[in-house]
Amino acid sequence: MAEINERLFREAKKYIAGGVNSPVRSFKAVGGAPVFVKKASGSKIFGEDGKTYIDYCLSWGALLLGHAHRDVSLEVKKAVEKGTSYGAPTKIETEFARRITKAVPSMERIRLVSSGTEAAMSAVRAARGYSKKNKLIKFKECYHGHGDYFLAGKRGVPENLSRDVLNLDYNKLEQVELALSEDRDIACVIVEPIAANSGLLLPQKSFLEGLRKLTLRYKALLVFDEVITGFRFCFGAAQNVFGIIPDLTCLGKIIGGGFPLACFGGKDEIMRCLAPEGNVYQAGTLSGNPVAVRAGLKTLELLKTPGFYKKLNDKSELFYRRLDKAVETSGVGVCLNRFGPMFNFCFRDKLKFKKFFHQLLSCGVYLSPSADEVCFISSAHSDKDLNDTANAVTYALSRLN
Structure with missing residues (x-):
């Protein structure tokens, strides 16, 4: 399915400078062709490649309620x-x-x-x-x-x-x-x-x-x-x-x-x-x-709904505990930075982030496509989304050794 994104990216470059309307979207920081999005709903984006991704970029943090609330x-x-x-x-x-x-x-x-x-x-x-x-x-x-x-x-x-x-x-x-x-x-x-x-x-x-x-x-x-x-x-x-x-x-x-x-x-x-x-x-x-x-x-x-932020922050903390465990047992030089529903995987070797990013992408998890950018959790992310992501992170880190 990667060929679909590659073809769409080649076509975009003919008419749009760099093929994108904001540089970081190009995947230059992680390599490969960017995922072209067909639609989005809740915690998910649906690619032109036919795949569904759990989204932690969320339009670069704009969607605290998730997509298409x-x-x-x-x-x-x-x-x-x-x-x-x-x-x-x-x-x-x-x-x-x-x-x-x-x-x-x-x-x-x-x-x-x-x-x-x-x-x-x-x-x-x-x-x-x-x-x-x-x-x-x-x-x-x-x-x-x-x-x-x-x-x-x-x-x-x-x-x-x-x-x-x-x-x-x-x-x-x-x-x-x-x-x-x-x-x-x-x-x-x-x-x-x-x-x-x-x-x-x-x-x-x-x-x-x-x-x-x-x-x-x-x-x-x-x-x-x-x-x-x-x-x-x-x-x-x-x-x-x-x-x-x-x-x-x-x-x-x-x-x-x-x-x-x-x-x-x-x-x-x-x-x-x-x-x-x-x-x-x-x-x-x-x-x-x-x-x-x-x-x-x-x-x-x-x-402003009563309990909105408490629920979001509590959900984020539970997620981070799973991620912390995955990081600690991986043996990979990486740490998890976070504050509220905002987090980032910090690798000592930034080349490893590229591999990590693409491993997660193959598992249906879409992070912000740059080691310097943060990721975001929304109220639309379900317990299943977060559990599936934690499992994918554990797997992706194991592939880096």
């Missing part, structure tokens, strides 16, 4: 019948914003956008406009989308942008203090509270707290990129869990229920700098799209 799908169908885009304000945008600000109190006001990249770009622009400073601190292990400032030094990005970006090491608070003390033109520090694009790197206990203290001391803004972590562990954000209050926050993925919806927001006085109230321009034709907002509203409603 019935209630979200019904809400979307009703929304489409009323029009797919207005380019004008709606009551449901206000209701969505109200629910977000209530769940994440540091976000006193928000602005809706269509992607996490837009949210991060716009938050940094707002920070610059408010502070009247130019530079930003980011961390090498964190991902904030493909905006130029987040890819400073990369090909295609103007060289002069590198002057305004300080790229530091995650969890190295002393580097941040040195940078802030030596340069008073730093507008903000942007960080993922949990670095989920570097094999699931957790913050040291003092790191986030230290960032908050240092940014206050040196009058820089603290921006939390919670596109992945927002609404992942609780009805709120990682900042709720860690007890840190940033100045600005970016949300995405889960809040859109599988649709292109994200937002950024923060203190009222900062958000007032945005047009039309202020002079910092930010806009978008499809921002606040009514179909996406309806999907997001229904998703938030379902996430």
Whole structure:
């Protein structure tokens, strides 16, 4: 059946740059042709190759309720019948914003956008406009989308942008203090509270707290990129869990229920700098799209069901116990990193991850196709899914010796 994916990939390359619309989907990090998906439902994706896979990529973490959740799908169908885009304000945008600000109190006001990249770009622009400073601190292990400032030094990005970006090491608070003390033109520090694009790197206990203290001391803004972590562990954000209050926050993925919806927001006085109230321009034709907002509203409603997160986290912990046992008895140089319903297999030898990935794929288990990316558990994953996956992991690890 691999020939089907190979043929489809060759055909895609004729018309789509690289054959995919986002690089990591190409399977370049693991080798082989990517699985072309025909449809998806619950915890499963169904390939054009005729195979069914238990999905732990979940559209890169966007689907905490799983694929094609019935209630979200019904809400979307009703929304489409009323029009797919207005380019004008709606009551449901206000209701969505109200629910977000209530769940994440540091976000006193928000602005809706269509992607996490837009949210991060716009938050940094707002920070610059408010502070009247130019530079930003980011961390090498964190991902904030493909905006130029987040890819400073990369090909295609103007060289002069590198002057305004300080790229530091995650969890190295002393580097941040040195940078802030030596340069008073730093507008903000942007960080993922949990670095989920570097094999699931957790913050040291003092790191986030230290960032908050240092940014206050040196009058820089603290921006939390919670596109992945927002609404992942609780009805709120990682900042709720860690007890840190940033100045600005970016949300995405889960809040859109599988649709292109994200937002950024923060203190009222900062958000007032945005047009039309202020002079910092930010806009978008499809921002606040009514179909996406309806999907997001229904998703938030379902996430607020009593016991939702406890059940999800308990289920995840039971799963991890099975995986821990498989890892410990395998004799393979691998460890399991996890936080809530988010996990990653960290191999000492990254070549082994490629073999591991394809062994699991042959068993009908679809992980995120890169050693640096995390995997996700949804409420749609059944006990059978998790048991079957644990058995497949045990088998796949045994094949690596």
